[in-house]
Amino acid sequence: MNDLIFFFNQAIIGGVVLGSIYALGAVGVTLIFGILRFAHFAHGDMMTLGGFISFVLAGIVAGLGIAFPLPIGFIVVPFAMLIAAGLALGIDKGFYAPLRARGAKPVTLLIASIGVTMMIQGLIRLFFGVGTYSFFDTQPKVLHRIELPFEGVTRPISFSEPQLLLVISTIIAVVALHYFLTRSRLGKGMRAMADNPDLAKVSGINTKLVVRVTWIIAGALACLAGTMLALDVSLKPDLAFNIVLPIFAAAILGGLGHAYGAIAGGFVLGFAETLAVFNWSVLLRPFRDNLPEWFEIPNTLSLVQSEYKLTVAFVILVVVLLVRPTGIFKGAST
Amino acid sequence: MNAMTTRYIAAFIALFVLIVGVGMMMGSAFTVRLLVEAFAFALIAMGLNIQWGFGGLFNFGILGMLMVGGFAVTFISYPVNMEFWGSEGPLYLGRTLLGMAIGAVLIFFAHRVQRFGITGKGRGAVIVIAWFIAYVIFRSQMDPAASYITSTAGWVGGLGLPVLLGWAFGGVLAGLMGWLIGKVSLGLRADYLAIATIGIAEILRAVLKNLEWLTRGTLTVSPIPWPVWTPQIYQANGADTTTSFILARGGFLAVVVVIVLIALFLIHRAYLGPWGRMNRAIRDNYIAAGSMGKDVTGRQLEIFVFGSVLMGIGGAILVSFVGIYDPSSYQPINHTFIIWVMLIVGGAGNNFGALFGGIFIYIVWMLSEPLAQALFNALSRFSSDMGWGAIPDIASRAVQMRVFVMGLVVTIALRFAPQGLLPEVIRRKE
Numbered sequence: 140m141n142d143l144i145f146f147f148n149q150a151i152i153g154g155v156v157l158g159s160i161y162a163l164g165a166v167g168v169t170l171i172f173g174i175l176r177f178a179h180f181a182h183g184d185m186m187t188l189g190g191f192i193s194f195v196l197a198g199i200v201a202g203l204g205i206a207f208p209l210p211i212g213f214i215v216v217p218f219a220m221l222i223a224a225g226l227a228l229g230i231d232k233g234f235y236a237p238l239r240a241r242g243a244k245p246v247t248l249l250i251a252s253i254g255v256t257m258m259i260q261g262l263i264r265l266f267f268g269v270g271t272y273s274f275f276d277t278q279p280k281v282l283h284r285i286e287l288p289f290e291g292v293t294r295p296i297s298f299s300e301p302q303l304l305l306v307i308s309t310i311i312a313v314v315a316l317h318y319f320l321t322r323s324r325l326g327k328g329m330r331a332m333a334d335n336p337d338l339a340k341v342s343g344i345n346t347k348l349v350v351r352v353t354w355i356i357a358g359a360l361a362c363l364a365g366t367m368l369a370l371d372v373s374l375k376p377d378l379a380f381n382i383v384l385p386i387f388a389a390a391i392l393g394g395l396g397h398a399y400g401a402i403a404g405g406f407v408l409g410f411a412e413t414l415a416v417f418n419w420s421v422l423l424r425p426f427r428d429n430l431p432e433w434f435e436i437p438n439t440l441s442l443v444q445s446e447y448k449l450t451v452a453f454v455i456l457v458v459v460l461l462v463r464p465t466g467i468f469k470g471a472s473t
Numbered sequence: 474m475n476a477m478t479t480r481y482i483a484a485f486i487a488l489f490v491l492i493v494g495v496g497m498m499m500g501s502a503f504t505v506r507l508l509v510e511a512f513a514f515a516l517i518a519m520g521l522n523i524q525w526g527f528g529g530l531f532n533f534g535i536l537g538m539l540m541v542g543g544f545a546v547t548f549i550s551y552p553v554n555m556e557f558w559g560s561e562g563p564l565y566l567g568r569t570l571l572g573m574a575i576g577a578v579l580i581f582f583a584h585r586v587q588r589f590g591i592t593g594k595g596r597g598a599v600i601v602i603a604w605f606i607a608y609v610i611f612r613s614q615m616d617p618a619a620s621y622i623t624s625t626a627g628w629v630g631g632l633g634l635p636v637l638l639g640w641a642f643g644g645v646l647a648g649l650m651g652w653l654i655g656k657v658s659l660g661l662r663a664d665y666l667a668i669a670t671i672g673i674a675e676i677l678r679a680v681l682k683n684l685e686w687l688t689r690g691t692l693t694v695s696p697i698p699w700p701v702w703t704p705q706i707y708q709a710n711g712a713d714t715t716t717s718f719i720l721a722r723g724g725f726l727a728v729v730v731v732i733v734l735i736a737l738f739l740i741h742r743a744y745l746g747p748w749g750r751m752n753r754a755i756r757d758n759y760i761a762a763g764s765m766g767k768d769v770t771g772r773q774l775e776i777f778v779f780g781s782v783l784m785g786i787g788g789a790i791l792v793s794f795v796g797i798y799d800p801s802s803y804q805p806i807n808h809t810f811i812i813w814v815m816l817i818v819g820g821a822g823n824n825f826g827a828l829f830g831g832i833f834i835y836i837v838w839m840l841s842e843p844l845a846q847a848l849f850n851a852l853s854r855f856s857s858d859m860g861w862g863a864i865p866d867i868a869s870r871a872v873q874m875r876v877f878v879m880g881l882v883v884t885i886a887l888r889f890a891p892q893g894l895l896p897e898v899i900r901r902k903e
Binding site (some may be wrong): 146177178185213229234237241243244245246247249250253254255256258259260261262263264268269277384387388391444446449450453454456457460464 | 531657658663664665667668669671672673674675679680681683787790810813814817866869870873874875876877878879880881882883884887888891
């Protein structure tokens, strides 16, 4: 039983946490791809930027001396999301809108987004250096332990408060997005535009507004994801740059342009990574006595070594691109 | 003399003036070093120009090619590690090779299982199982071999062969890698291709970083020999420190410039010939080119391999010049994105544009740091005069400015000069 709980703590909780981060990032990537038809590489750095906005706001709030039962970084997230949405609109206006107006190819926009990535990274490092920051300098990080009422179980199920908040806010964001896309006029307009931009335009949908709303949603979600990731681990300038590829992998796995697919893809990848590096021999140990003589349980029985954890996502990405480039759900393609 | 020729001459004269200016400001030893690296990057940019400029193929995995080239020159030119060859390491590696061969045979037959009447989902399942078994066989041989070698001999070591051979091998190995990547991913559309190549490059990076028995991983390999006399040899012959650096780096620069010029000559000839025209036709309209009987996939694969060869050679040159192979020093920004900036600014599709962009952007990249530092120092003086206090950590902040400058340069170029400074010229017969 203890080994099972170890498995639950390591693999299941880890997978859910990682999957939530990937899902939040991938939804933004996939929305931008669906509406604007280009792979927005700067999304990872928009996440990092969002994390830093929250960090600055949290510093201001902490300076005011107000005490909260929740992490301050989480309290300020709505405001940070507003700012990040504004910044995303500004980035679009400054760098992508002129290219789109010229009728540039999606590839040109992709290269422009690389330029934006480098500018954001340069600016973040210019102001914050290359060091690591923690949201929990002024308040402790709460750790939840749930003791199970079974006999012989000594190990509790444990997770941290930021992880719980992350999962909760992912669920809220996903449900809100679902209602927005299916019930609101604007959301339906977005889906229409993702399916057929020209048809959407002639049927009177305000495509400029749809583009703006897309950036607002993407920027806000990126900020949420970045902040939650920074709360769970720590804040550093290359926080999300390192996971922008797994995020793309999640979006492609779910089919680019599909919001629900991106969420599913994010969780699939999150679990794939944690399960691949999990040491399965832990689960075999309880059966030590029942196994045949010749079968000796190795010390490590993980599918890949833990230094290759991120590589799992890339391998899945490449395999998906080769076998089924449209993703699990059929994705948009230009 | 038409407008285009004037533009070429103006661009290269401006570049020359810039280099002379840098030389006067920063000293000759620094400038020669800058030029060696700039020419190596220009070679890499020319490789990308073949892929993107000629063929319209999106490669975001340049970093992987540079790493492979760097590994190749390390393996070929580093002195032989007798401890490894005297131990049972080669035997272990032989067994691993055997295991790989068995796995490959398994996979080969699994892909042909439909001949035995297993089709559809059954075939897919057989293929997956074959891959899994091959992976288990490989891991069961590889893991003990790796831990044996790292514990007894440290790592495999090199072969102690000439450096130029190592550069050539870098090209061959990168070309092979390019063939593999192209084979699996060239059917994809542009942005999918970008993500696939970047993913494969990241896999390569993770593998080379963690293969301690082969590349020493984070322990790094140094010193990697030079193809010409090193400063130490000049110093032993009585030259003083500065002169020895200028002479040694000058010799290195001469070798690199010769290689770049040969490459430029060959590529430009190919570009102007029927091969280049065919590739432009495929790039501009592959459907039409295909219906004219051109082998679209074959040509694209060819282009991808050629470009990768140049990138591999460039990566090898960079590693032997720096003298240290550190797999963890490769970063997407410094080794992939910057090459794209070079090509976009220089002019995609134009060989001279790639050469110009490579040298020019590398100089901008290297100069951003001291210039930003000067700017910050001035600002800092201003702000302390105003009573706001000085700017802290100017040195470390100035380093980061160059990333920002690169981003700014590429976004400005895309907006105001999307064709680059030296745009592609399409010559038509009157």
